[in-house]
Amino acid sequence: MTEIIAIKFKKDGRVYYFDPDGMKFNDGDRVVVETSKGIECGIASGENRNVPDNQIVAPLKKVLRRANNFDLKKVSENEKKALEAFDYCEEQIAKLGLDMKLIDTEVSFDSGKMLFYFTSDGRVDFRELVKILAANYKTRIELRQIGVRDEAKLLGGLGICGQPFCCSRFLDNFQPVSIKMAKEQGLSLNPVKISGSCGRLMCCLKYEQDAYEYLNSITPQPGSIVKTPDGEGIVHDINLLTGMLLVKMGEDNAIIQKIHKDDVKVIRAYRGKGKKSSTDDEKSEKQ
Numbered sequence: 001m002t003e004i005i006a007i008k009f010k011k012d013g014r015v016y017y018f019d020p021d022g023m024k025f026n027d028g029d030r031v032v033v034e035t036s037k038g039i040e041c042g043i044a045s046g047e048n049r050n051v052p053d054n055q056i057v058a059p060l061k062k063v064l065r066r067a068n069n070f071d072l073k074k075v076s077e078n079e080k081k082a083l084e085a086f087d088y089c090e091e092q093i094a095k096l097g098l099d100m101k102l103i104d105t106e107v108s109f110d111s112g113k114m115l116f117y118f119t120s121d122g123r124v125d126f127r128e129l130v131k132i133l134a135a136n137y138k139t140r141i142e143l144r145q146i147g148v149r150d151e152a153k154l155l156g157g158l159g160i161c162g163q164p165f166c167c168s169r170f171l172d173n174f175q176p177v178s179i180k181m182a183k184e185q186g187l188s189l190n191p192v193k194i195s196g197s198c199g200r201l202m203c204c205l206k207y208e209q210d211a212y213e214y215l216n217s218i219t220p221q222p223g224s225i226v227k228t229p230d231g232e233g234i235v236h237d238i239n240l241l242t243g244m245l246l247v248k249m250g251e252d253n254a255i256i257q258k259i260h261k262d263d264v265k266v267i268r269a270y271r272g273k274g275k276k277s278s279t280d281d282e283k284s285e286k287q
Contacts, residue, residue, distance in 0.1 A: 001050040005063060007031060007042040010156070014170050015045045019060040030067035030075075031111070039109045041067055041075050078107040082114075083204065085137065089116055092132050100124045103151050109115055113140040119151055149174050152198040159196060166203050177201040185212045186240065215240040219261050223270030228259055 005025050006015040018033050025031065029044040060187050067075075086105040093100060099120055106115040114137060118124075133141045146154065153167035167174070182194050182205060196202045220226055223237045226247060233249035236256065245264065249255040 002053055002056055002060070003048055004056065005031070006045040007033060007063075008045050009035075009040060009042045010168070014168070014172070015040075017051070017056050017060060019062040021062040023066065025063075025066070029073060032064045032067050032071055034064060037108065038112065039064070041071055041109050074109065074111075078109065078111060081111075082107045085114060085116075085133075086151060088136065089129075089133060092129055093241065096129060097233065098124055098126060098129065100126070100145075103146065104154050111139060113142060116141070116143045117146050117150075117154060118139050118143065119146060119148065135261075141247050148198045149200055157197055159202070161204075165197070168182050171203060175206045176201065177203060177205050181205040181209050181212075184209070184216055212240060219243065220245065220264065220266050221270050223250050224266055225268040225270075226264040226266050228257060228264050230257065233257065235270070 003020060004017040005020040005071055007018055008015045016035075018031075021242070023050060025044040027044060030041060031044055032039065032041050034040075054139050065071075085107070086102065090102050091162035093102060094221045099122070100118045101120065103117040103119060108114075114133070116133070117189050124145070130141050132145060134285065149167060152165055153171075156168040157165055177200070179189065179201065180196075182189060182201070185205070185208065187194055187205075194201055194205065197226070219238055219240055220235045222237060226233060226235055228249070229246060231249060233255075234253060235245050236248045237246040238244070238261075243261045245259055245261055247257045247264070249257055249261055
């Protein structure tokens, strides 16, 4: 176990672990730490606690100090400077006629660097813009093009579930998400219902995909012929989570029986258009 203090740098942002270096912190304390971006001022998310060694990436960077009045004043000044820089940058983008949308501006804690995040449909030649910004602010300027998912992560917001965006809270990397996942989970394929605020498929489709793949592998699919205690029938519909099947039976398939998948035996599995059934596979092997 290792003692850590969890620190976040945005209100709804993800937390990062740091070594408290013998200091005790309370939830909400402002602290100064060294990050990959340089010296930054963050907020303690909870008190000191111990976590298993396999949950941290060693070695942990140490907390430099508890933020003092000078540090807090610096943070406030940087926030105001970032807002002013955002407006100034937008004006210059309009003057230069650049095809880009400014998303956010950050000023490093030591004011040694200013970051401008933007989105664009293609490549943008922003060299002239960088010159103008550097001449005006006399510091290092970095323009970073991001995608729509990164934009949502940066700005934050509430998803259709009512919770803050996963990407702005805890997701480190965006996982590939496909429409196939929505199909396998029995979700509506209406883009409005399965897309996030960024316009892309919701990241949470990935969370339960492994479970649905397993359930699909052990559940007779619609179209499969099964044997029930009352005779043979064709699977009409399934509920993966409960394991219940709706089976059509009778000469005209007029009888609908509700039965659990464990109470039937698959005679011929249906695997979709263009795919062979299990009995066809057996016949080809024999031939």
